[in-house]
Amino acid sequence: MRPAADxxxxxxxxxxxxxxxxxxxAERLAAALVPGAHGQRRAGMGEDFWQYRPATAGDTARxxxxxxxARSDAQFVRDREAQVAQSAAIWVSAAAGMDYxxxxxxxxxxxxxxxxALALAMALLAGGERVALxxxxxxxxxxxxxxxxxxxxxxxALDRDEDAPPAEALRPGxxxxxxxxxxGDPQPVLDYLARAAxxxxxxxxxxxxxxxxxxxxxxxxxxFRSASGALRHDTRDAGGLRTAxxxxxxxxxxxxxxxxxxxxxxxxxxxTGAPPSQALLWLWSVLEx
Amino acid sequence: xxxxxxxxxxxxxxxxxLAALPVLWLILRAMPPSPKLVRFPGTRLLLGxxxxxxxxxxxxxxxxxxRVLAIAALILGxxxxxWKPSPxxxxxxxxxxxxxAGWAAAPDWPQRQARALRALDQAGAEGRPxxxxxxxxxxxGALPFLPATELAAQLRALxxxxxxxxYPSDPEAVLAGAPGALSVLWLSDGLDHPGRAxxxxxxxxxxxxxxxxxxxxxxxxxxxxxxxxxxxxxxxGAATSEVLAIGLDPQGTPRELARLQPGEEAEDQGGTxxxxxxxxxxxxxxxxTRFEVEGHASAGAVVLADDSLRRRKVxxxxxxxASEGQRLLSPLHYLRRALGPTTDLIEGGLGDVLxxxxxxxxLADQFGLAETQGLRDWVEQGGxxxxxxxxxxxASERLSEEPLLPVRLRAGGRDIGGALSWGDPRxxxxxxxxxxxxxxxxxxxxxxxxxxxxxxxxxLADRTIAQLSDGTPLVTxxxxxxxxxxxxxTTANAEWSNxxxxxxxxxxxxxxxxxxxxxxxxxGADRAEQPFWLPELVLDGFGHxxxxxxxxxxxxxxxxxxPAPGAPAGLYRGGERMAALNAGxxxxxxxxxxxxxxxxxxxxxxxLRGWLIALAAALLxxxxxxxxxxxxxxxxxxA
Numbered sequence: 002m003r004p005a006a007d008x009x010x011x012x013x014x015x016x017x018x019x020x021x022x023x024x025x026x027a028e029r030l031a032a033a034l035v036p037g038a039h040g041q042r043r044a045g046m047g048e049d050f051w052q053y054r055p056a057t058a059g060d061t062a063r064x065x066x067x068x069x070x071a072r073s074d075a076q077f078v079r080d081r082e083a084q085v086a087q088s089a090a091i092w093v094s095a096a097a098g099m100d101y102x103x104x105x106x107x108x109x110x111x112x113x114x115x116x117x118a119l120a121l122a123m124a125l126l127a128g129g130e131r132v133a134l135x136x137x138x139x140x141x142x143x144x145x146x147x148x149x150x151x152x153x154x155x156x157x158a159l160d161r162d163e164d165a166p167p168a169e170a171l172r173p174g175x176x177x178x179x180x181x182x183x184x185g186d187p188q189p190v191l192d193y194l195a196r197a198a199x200x201x202x203x204x205x206x207x208x209x210x211x212x213x214x215x216x217x218x219x220x221x222x223x224x225f226r227s228a229s230g231a232l233r234h235d236t237r238d239a240g241g242l243r244t245a246x247x248x249x250x251x252x253x254x255x256x257x258x259x260x261x262x263x264x265x266x267x268x269x270x271x272x273t274g275a276p277p278s279q280a281l282l283w284l285w286s287v288l289e290x
Numbered sequence: 291x292x293x294x295x296x297x298x299x300x301x302x303x304x305x306x307x308l309a310a311l312p313v314l315w316l317i318l319r320a321m322p323p324s325p326k327l328v329r330f331p332g333t334r335l336l337l338g339x340x341x342x343x344x345x346x347x348x349x350x351x352x353x354x355x356x357r358v359l360a361i362a363a364l365i366l367g368x369x370x371x372x373w374k375p376s377p378x379x380x381x382x383x384x385x386x387x388x389x390x391a392g393w394a395a396a397p398d399w400p401q402r403q404a405r406a407l408r409a410l411d412q413a414g415a416e417g418r419p420x421x422x423x424x425x426x427x428x429x430x431g432a433l434p435f436l437p438a439t440e441l442a443a444q445l446r447a448l449x450x451x452x453x454x455x456x457y458p459s460d461p462e463a464v465l466a467g468a469p470g471a472l473s474v475l476w477l478s479d480g481l482d483h484p485g486r487a488x489x490x491x492x493x494x495x496x497x498x499x500x501x502x503x504x505x506x507x508x509x510x511x512x513x514x515x516x517x518x519x520x521x522x523x524x525x526x527g528a529a530t531s532e533v534l535a536i537g538l539d540p541q542g543t544p545r546e547l548a549r550l551q552p553g554e555e556a557e558d559q560g561g562t563x564x565x566x567x568x569x570x571x572x573x574x575x576x577x578x579t580r581f582e583v584e585g586h587a588s589a590g591a592v593v594l595a596d597d598s599l600r601r602r603k604v605x606x607x608x609x610x611x612a613s614e615g616q617r618l619l620s621p622l623h624y625l626r627r628a629l630g631p632t633t634d635l636i637e638g639g640l641g642d643v644l645x646x647x648x649x650x651x652x653l654a655d656q657f658g659l660a661e662t663q664g665l666r667d668w669v670e671q672g673g674x675x676x677x678x679x680x681x682x683x684x685a686s687e688r689l690s691e692e693p694l695l696p697v698r699l700r701a702g703g704r705d706i707g708g709a710l711s712w713g714d715p716r717x718x719x720x721x722x723x724x725x726x727x728x729x730x731x732x733x734x735x736x737x738x739x740x741x742x743x744x745x746x747x748x749x750l751a752d753r754t755i756a757q758l759s760d761g762t763p764l765v766t767x768x769x770x771x772x773x774x775x776x777x778x779x780t781t782a783n784a785e786w787s788n789x790x791x792x793x794x795x796x797x798x799x800x801x802x803x804x805x806x807x808x809x810x811x812x813x814g815a816d817r818a819e820q821p822f823w824l825p826e827l828v829l830d831g832f833g834h835x836x837x838x839x840x841x842x843x844x845x846x847x848x849x850x851x852x853p854a855p856g857a858p859a860g861l862y863r864g865g866e867r868m869a870a871l872n873a874g875x876x877x878x879x880x881x882x883x884x885x886x887x888x889x890x891x892x893x894x895x896x897x898l899r900g901w902l903i904a905l906a907a908a909l910l911x912x913x914x915x916x917x918x919x920x921x922x923x924x925x926x927x928x929a
Contacts, residue, residue: 098331110331162334184332214332222325227333234336235325241342249335 010150013119051082087174088131088139089288091118091149094181095156096164097228102273103213113273114180114209115153120281121178122149125288135177136170162229165189168196176288177204183257184214191260198264205267205287206257212274215250217243297898300370307365311358318354353916360909367902374896383471383497384420384435385413388489391426391448392455393589393859393873394479396831398505399450402477405502406445409475414438419469424448425483427456427855432466450831452589452860452873453853457485461492472497480504480526482880490885499885507561509583510590510874514565519599519804521566521581523552526879531585533566537578537595547574550581559878568599573631575599582833589859589873592833596861596870602803604633605643608654608782609682621654621678621782624790628799644668649806654782655680662693669694670771674806676799677775678782679703679742690745696753696768696775697744704762705740715739715787716758718794725755726767726801736794738764740786741779756798765798776802823849823869828860835860 053069056076066079093099099111108116122132123146133139134152163185171177177197183190183206190206197204219239226233236242258268267287271280299305330336387406389395395402406422413420420438422445423429458464465472474493478501493499507527514520521533533550552564568575578599583591606629608622617623622637629635629652636646640661643651651665655678659665669675675694683689684703692699706713715737721727744750744763755776756765767776780787789795822843827835844857846864852871853859859873 096331101329101331162331182331184334186334211331213330217332219326219328224325224327225330225333225336226327228329228331232333232337234333234339236336236339236341237325238341242336242339245339245342246332246335250332253335 006147006151006154009115009119009154010147013116013123013146013150049082051080053077054080087176088133088172089122089125089176089178090133090135090139090170090172091122091178092135092166092180093118093153093156094164094166094179095159096162096181096185097158097160098162098182098184099164099209100158101211101214101228103211107211108273110182110209110211110273111158113271113277114207116277117207117209117271117280117284118178118180119146119150119153120277121284121288122146124281124285136167139175160229162227162231163189166193168193171197171200171202173200173202175202175204177202178207178284178288179204180207180209182210182214183208183253184210187253187256190257194260194264194266197266203265205269205284206261207280207284208254208257208268208270210270210272212272215272217246219243296374298372300372302369304365304369308362311362314361315354315358318349318357350916350920353913353920356909356913356916360906360913363902363906363909367899367906371898371902372896373898383418383473384469385409385418385438386421386423386433386468386472386474386493386497387441387445388423388474388476388493389425389445389448390455390477390479390481390483391424391450391831392479392481392483393450393452393591393831393833394455394481394508394510394877395477395504396450396588396590396833397508397586399832401505402502403445403448406475406477407442410438410442410445414442418473421468423458423464425455425457426451427453429458429464431464433464434467435469450589451855452829452831452833452858453855454590454873454875455479455481455483456855457483457489459485461489465492465496468496474499476501476885478503478880478882480508480880482878486880490882494884499882500888501882501885502888508590508877509586509588510877511566511581511583511593511872512874512876513581513593513599513872519568519575521550521568521593523564523566523583524558524561524874524877525564526561526877528562529586531583534582534584535568535570535574535578536580536582537574539577544579547578549584559876561877561879576632580835587832587834589829589831589833589853590877591874592829592859593872593874594827594829594859594861594870596868602633602649602806603646604629604635604650604652604803605646605648606635606637606652606654607640607643607656608652608678609656619783619785621680621790624782624784624795625652625654625678625799628796629803632800633803640665648673650674650676650803652782653677655682657683657686657692658688665694666770669773669775672772674774674802675776676778676802678778678780679786680781681785684740684742689742694770694775696766696777697750697763698747700743700745703740703742706738716760716762718764718789719757719759719761721756726805727756727765727798730794730797730801733792733794736787736789736792738780738787738789740781744779774805821846823862823864825858826861826863826868828858829873830858 053066054077056065056078060078064078065076069077069079093111093114095111099114100109102109125132126141126143126146129141131139131141132145132149134149137152140148164181166177166179171193179190181190217239221239222237223239224233224235225239254268254270261268269280269283269287271277387409389402389406410420414437418438419435420441421433421435422441423433472493474497476490476493476499480503490499507525507529509523509525509529509531511533512522512524514522523531523533531552533552534546535548535550536544537547539545539547548570550566550568552566555562555564557563570578576599578595580595581593606622606625608620608625626635633650636643636648640651640653640656640659641664644661644664651668651673653659653675665675677695683692683699686692687701689699689701706716717734718732718736718738720732721730738758741758741762741764744766750763750766753766753768754763755767757763763779765776765778767774769775780789782790784791822845824843825838825841828838829835838860842856844862848854848857849862849869849871852875853873857871859871862869862871
């Protein structure tokens with residue numbers, strides 16, 4: 002049972018309440034093209050007044066503030082406060098496998114991923130950032146959180162095993178957060194990372210897994226079937242496959258984290274058996290840094 | 291039969307299948323259990339992996355154990371296990387089956403047959419010859435010893451006979467053809483029969499004798515002759531059966547008319563004997579065709595009713611002239627009304643009625659009869675003469691010389707309670723407990739105003755069977771030859787007494803008429819003088835009546851000896867008379883010195899087959915439940 006939008010929002014608020022206002026680092030400030038409303042407490046391009054300074058060579062006559070200059074002999078230039086053109090895009094995979102929950106007492110991966118995504122978005126919004134789901138225009142404000150919650154819940158689960166983030170929606174200066182189990186074909190993700198690196202976009206890969214997927218508790222004869230049913234694997238000794246599976250899982254993580262490091266991204270892992278605040282704190286620290 | 295401890299197996303070779311159980315265990319172990327279906331997003335990571343140890347996951351050991359136990363129970367069940375089977379009775383040597391086949395063998399006949407057949411089967415399986423000696427008195431000559439299988443059909447066709455078990459008289463002659471030492475199985479009916487001891491000693495000398503006693507006590511029913519007809523129920527053991535009186539109901543349908551309760555128990559030749567009084571109204575009694583012991587299907591427990599229980603033929607002789615004018619003054623009118631419902635009445639002159647050979651002749655105030663000699667002969671042959679007093683007898687001068695009276699009478703009679711006499715009319719005194727009127731209740735309204743008095747004599751008290759309240763005789767009785775003379779000292783009409791218009795009168799007459807012996811009525815009715823008796827209805831050994839297939843006449847001498855081969859129990863007709871030949875009679879339990887007695891309880895052993903197969907079914911049901919439980923885990927993974 003997927004939660005409704007207001008429920009998701011309420012839980013995300015609860016999860017993000019403990020976090021301090023999240024401030025995105027302004028590392029890519031110079032390259033920001035889209036102006037943001039975030040004052041950087043220094044002079045730069047912006048709309049708000051920052052300070053008056055004596056005009057120097059190179060300042061155009063247009064830039065001189067004549068009302069100020071008239072009160073003294075020197076010419077003053079009216080500086081405006083620099084504004085950040087920072088925004089974050091969040092993407093949650095809707096692949097069929099994301100609906101998996103290993104036990105009745107555990108959340109489905111997608112539910113957990115959406116919870117994290119919305120909590121993160123609310124924390125960002127509270128910090129004045131502009132946030133959106135990938136492929137949508139980022140906006141600031143409290144209302145945006147509600148829009149996002151509705152969009153997250155409204156998105157139907159795919160009947161495919163893989164879901165790829167929209168590479169064409171990448172914009173320079175964005176921070177990207179991808180929530181997925183990354184158990185499908187890794188190639189689209191690698192391609193996405195390569196393109197993001199080319200655009201100078203940074204972000205985080207967040208792998209959300211169920212404890213079952215992490216621990217592989219099965220024994221005996223088991224017929225494994227992927228969530229969509231497209232893939233199946235029949236074994237008569239599932240217990241014996243555990244080591245090989247865990248090796249492959251580690252290898253997959255290795256590939257992803259290496260690709261992320263190459264692209265200047267971060268790779269994180271989250272277990273639905275663990276509390277969501279843990280992952281949220283990690284995301285916060287990564288995005289802040 | 292294979293014996294393992296207390297369990298025997300009828301078909302032990304099936305047990306060889308138990309050797310396959312370990313193999314079955316391995317096969318069941320190796321059988322791949324159906325895989326658990328798991329929806330797993332990480333399946334892509336598993337693609338191409340190979341099972342490191344290609345071993346099947348084992349079926350749970352308890353499920354395996356259930357299945358193997360079920361198979362083992364089935365195998366054991368089909369091997370025909372018997373708990374504590376009867377030990378081998380066969381012994382060695384040729385088998386001789388002695389089968390008591392009289393009426394006493396009838397109640398448990400199928401069990402006897404089954405036991406004998408079992409012995410025959412066993413002998414046949416071991417290739418021993420066998421012979422069958424049927425104790426129905428029809429075996430003749432030396433007994434042939436045949437292969438046991440040829441005797442089975444004969445044994446199955448055998449039925450008990452409607453007479454006592456009889457053995458051939460000469461054991462040696464019958465056993466002349468016996469090869470070597472015998473193994474004798476004697477299916478006894480539990481009763482002693484003539485010649486049984488001789489046979490037992492003869493057979494004991496030739497081999498081992500095993501006696502199969504009957505199941506339950508034997509019972510026999512017999513009619514006891516006497517004033518009051520009764521039945522005697524004999525039993526070799528404790529039995530509380532009732533006696534059913536069966537006859538035609540008013541619609542002509544045979545049905546149970548009454549149930550008779552046996553009386554006190556008495557010892558009788560090692561068994562018990564009970565008297566069953568037939569205390570029934572005459573109308574009911576006359577309709578009874580047979581008595582039988584309830585729940586005991588045997589010819590010996592059936593008594594067919596014949597003339598001895600039937601309606602008596604009563605002749606009324608008297609002066610009936612008064613009837614032309616005043617019917618209620620005629621003595622014969624009261625007699626007719628009293629006797630008519632329960633007896634066949636004939637009327638006429640004494641000479642005429644003597645020709646009709648009645649059971650009872652009633653003379654109402656007759657005196658100085660011409661046919662005195664004929665009447666005396668009739669009474670001496672067993673007739674019952676009942677005389678009533680009256681004014682004519684009282685007026686006679688020669689009353690004391692009158693013949694055919696039980697007591698000598700005093701001339702003149704006695705008048706009491708009349709206008710010219712002292713005293714009140716006398717009532718009837720209570721009846722003596724041992725007389726023919728015992729048990730009848732005396733009502734105070736029956737009074738006597740006049741009577742004939744008897745001359746005092748030493749035997750007057752013995753001959754008085756009813757008296758008035760002052761001790762003077764009312765009814766006297768005396769035997770004459772085989773018959774009886776009875777005198778009522780008052781009239782048969784209401785002239786001297788209102789006894790004739792009371793119910794007591796009817797009951798007294800009924801008792802008297804019933805005490806008349808039916809067979810003694812007619813001259814020439816002696817059994818020996820009836821040359822032949824023809825069967826009208828014969829009983830089989832179980833006591834069921836059947837039409838005689840071949841009604842061979844039975845000579846009277848044989849008839850008198852009771853049921854025998856050729857003269858089965860039944861109803862026989864000779865001339866106008868019907869006589870019943872009843873099988874029941876005195877019985878005595880048999881004893882078996884030196885013979886081995888087979889206990890009925892241990893005979894067949896307890897067959898375990900059904901239990902084991904039921905156990906296997908239960909185990910398989912448990913297995914199904916267990917499998918379902920395992921599959922439930924799989925479905926849980928799917929959900």
